[in-house]
């Protein structure tokens with residue numbers, strides 16, 4: 001099966017591990033790609049609703065909870081779906097950056113679909129069939145970014161199946177992060193076989209501390225495991241540093257680009273990462289990072 005031409009590019013930010021900086025990466029990558037001029041849709045697939053709460057924190061009170069979420073899109077009939085999807089697409093405080101939120105029932109709705117569908121992982125793609133690319137519809141999107149829950153259940157698998165690209169954030173220095181990477185990469189490979197359009201961009205190390213033995217060792221091990229899968233690792237050169245400014249951004253409902261200067265390492269590294277992503281995806285508006293390094 002190949003991707004529909006009228007779909008936007010899509011990135012699943014996925015890891016079965018909890019706390020590997022998935023949501024932080026999804027928010028900041030989405031924000032930077034939007035700032036470059038791309039129309040970006042961030043889809044929160046996690047019942048914890050961290051991405052949604054973060055992006056809508058600074059909206060007026062009545063707009064902090066969207067009237068419809070991914071749960072309603074999944075539950076809707078084919079006839080209702082376009083209208084439900086239109087209601088679920090929510091503006092954020094940033095130009096070009098839109099959101100489909102989650103709620104506490106999103107995973108149970110997905111589980112309900114799983115129990116009645118033979119190819120349950122394809123249901124997410126069907127549910128999002130009304131999301132068009134900007135080449136077909138100026139109100140469409142250049143890129144969809146999925147913030148996946150910390151497991152390999154139906155929503156993560158559905159996001160990988162729908163997406164043109166997958167990124168695995170890996171917590172720097174954590175031996176445990178490595179332990180499940182083999183199964184993560186096997187899972188992505190299995191889904192990609194069903195859907196030949198999905199490309200794994202590999203891992204991005206986050207929480208990097210320079211000159212720490214454990215970090216360097218894990219980094220080397222990641223490289224070895226991933227290359228044994230013969231996947232390119234175009235993003236492994238980017239090491240997102242550990243930075244206190246991430247918590248500042250979270251507590252204020254901002255991005256790291258709002259709370260740091262262009263000279264700060266986390267700002268530089270996220271910008272460079274987004275430059276690579278925009279080139280890998282062939283986005284219309286590239287993130288330029290001239291002069292950084």
Ligand SMILES: Nc1ncnc2c1ncn2[C@@H]1O[C@H](COP(=O)(O)OP(=O)(O)OP(=O)(O)O)[C@@H](O)[C@H]1O
Pocket residue numbers: 017018019020021022023024025046048050148149150206207240241242243244246247250
């Ligand atoms: N580069 C960073 N430096 C320091 N702290 C960070 C960094 N990136 C993320 N964090 C913090 O780490 C914690 C976990 O991040 P996040 O919520 O993005 O992980 P997650 O993988 O989405 O978690 P979950 O599996 O629960 O969905 C948060 O408190 C976040 O603010």
Ligand SMILES: [Mg+2]
Pocket residue numbers: 022023024046050147148
């Ligand atoms: Mg998360």
